[in-house]
Structure formats: structure tokens, C-alpha cells
Amino acid sequence: MRIAIIGAGTVGRGLARAATGCGHEVVIAARHPEHAAMAAQEVEARSGQTAAEAARGAEGAIVVDPTNPDEPDLSAILEARLSVAEEIAILLPDNHVVKAFNTVLGQRLTDPVVNGIRLDGFYAGDDPGAKAVVAQLIAAMGFRPLDAGALPAARALEHLAYLNINLNARKGWSWSSGRKLLGDTGEDAPRARG
Numbered sequence: 449m450r451i452a453i454i455g456a457g458t459v460g461r462g463l464a465r466a467a468t469g470c471g472h473e474v475v476i477a478a479r480h481p482e483h484a485a486m487a488a489q490e491v492e493a494r495s496g497q498t499a500a501e502a503a504r505g506a507e508g509a510i511v512v513d514p515t516n517p518d519e520p521d522l523s524a525i526l527e528a529r530l531s532v533a534e535e536i537a538i539l540l541p542d543n544h545v546v547k548a549f550n551t552v553l554g555q556r557l558t559d560p561v562v563n564g565i566r567l568d569g570f571y572a573g574d575d576p577g578a579k580a581v582v583a584q585l586i587a588a589m590g591f592r593p594l595d596a597g598a599l600p601a602a603r604a605l606e607h608l609a610y611l612n613i614n615l616n617a618r619k620g621w622s623w624s625s626g627r628k629l630l631g632d633t634g635e636d637a638p639r640a641r642g
């Protein structure tokens with residue numbers, strides 16, 4: 449798959465590393481082209497001078513939104529009427545938008561198994577085909593893909609992220625906690641296979 453990643457920070461690098469590790473062709477862009485170039489060099493990807501250049505040829509592509517509302521006051525996440533993913537869908541009516549990876553802390557993007565337990569990779573979106581592609585990517589990266597529902601479920605996923613961020617910030621944790629629903633969650637046993 450050809451993947452353009454906009455952002456060369458914690459998440460952009462983590463996703464790029466995970467995606468190239470799965471054999472995908474990755475191009476990275478950032479606000480500063482030199483940041484994108486550095487990240488690309490680290491993960492054996494290509495970089496673009498601008499986001500538009502990185503995404504060239506991606507008309508109609510699936511847009512994956514791993515972001516959370518980035519306000520200094522985290523309570524903005526709780527007060528938002530729409531998720532970021534829904535806002536992106538309004539801006540890009542010709543693309544299928546899938547929310548994914550926003551509940552995964554950066555360092556877990558390439559380290560998805562904790563004590564033998566495969567973390568959940570939640571995703572949400574309206575188009576079944578786009579969701580299936582993203583679910584495959586989530587699984588290839590080592591997470592258990594869990595379909596959270598249609599795109600408005602992205603609001604719940606942003607709240608889930610808020611909980612983890614808020615707890616790490618308030619309690620001084622090491623930003624490595626990840627999510628796993630235990631009990632009968634249908635799709636596989638809680639212990640990692642293989």
C-alpha cells in the first residue's frame with residue numbers, strides 16, 4: 449500500500465516506522481520539510497516538501513485520522529460537539545475518513561503487545577471497504593482491530609484518548625499505558641496468538 453503521513457512528530461514517526469515495517473511504501477511530510485526528511489531517513493521512507501506533495505495522487509484515497517483535539521486545556525476534548533474525524537469528513541467529502549490510532553500512545557505504535565496481551569486498535573468510519581483496509585493495517589501492525597462503529601463513534605475514541613492522556617499527565621505515568629477490553633469481546637482471546 450502507498451501511505452502518505454502528514455506529521456513527522458511522535459505519531460508520524462511511529463506510524464511511519466510501523467507501516468514501513470509491514471512492507472508499505474511511505475512518504476512523510478511536515479510543516480518543516482527538514483523534519484520530514486529526518487523522519488523519513490530514520491524509518492527508511494521518502495519525504496515530501498509539503499503535505500500536498502506527499503499526498504499527490506491520493507485523490508479519493510482513504511484518510512486515516514489519528515489525531516486528538518490538541519488544546520492546552522484537555523477539557524476541550526470533552527466539550528467538542530464533533531470529533532476531529534467528522535470535521536475532516538466535512539472538509540473532504542470525496543474521501544472516506546477512518547478514525548484510528550488516536551487511542552494509542554506514541555511509543556505503543558511500534559510496541560503493541562503488553563505482557564503477552566495484544567492491545568486493541570479501535571477504529572471508526574462510515575465506509576465498510578475503507579474500514580476493512582484500515583483494519584488490515586491495524587492488524588499487520590500487531591494490534592487487535594476493534595470496529596467501534598460509524599464515524600460519530602470517533603467522539604468516543606477521542607474521549608478514550610483523553611482518559612489515557614489525562615491519567616498519564618496527572619499521575620506521572622510513563623506514557624506507555626495501552627487499552628485492552630477483556631472478557632467476552634468476541635473476536636479473539638485476550639492473550640496474543642503465536
Ligand SMILES: NC(=O)c1ccc[n+]([C@@H]2O[C@H](COP(=O)([O-])OP(=O)(O)OC[C@H]3O[C@@H](n4cnc5c(N)ncnc54)[C@H](OP(=O)(O)O)[C@@H]3O)[C@@H](O)[C@H]2O)c1
Pocket residue numbers: 454455456457458459460477478479480481483484499514515516517518549550551552553554555
Ligand atoms: N503523542 C502521542 O502519544 C499521541 C497519540 C495518539 C494521538 N496523538 C495525536 O496525534 C497528533 C500528533 O501528535 P504528535 O504527538 O505526533 O505531535 P508532534 O510530535 O507535535 O508532531 C506534529 C507534527 O505535525 C506536523 N504538522 C503540524 N502542522 C502541520 C501542517 N500544517 N502541515 C504539515 N505538517 C504539520 C509538525 O511539523 P513540524 O515537525 O515541521 O513542526 C510535526 O511534525 C495530535 O493531534 C495528538 O493529539 C498523539
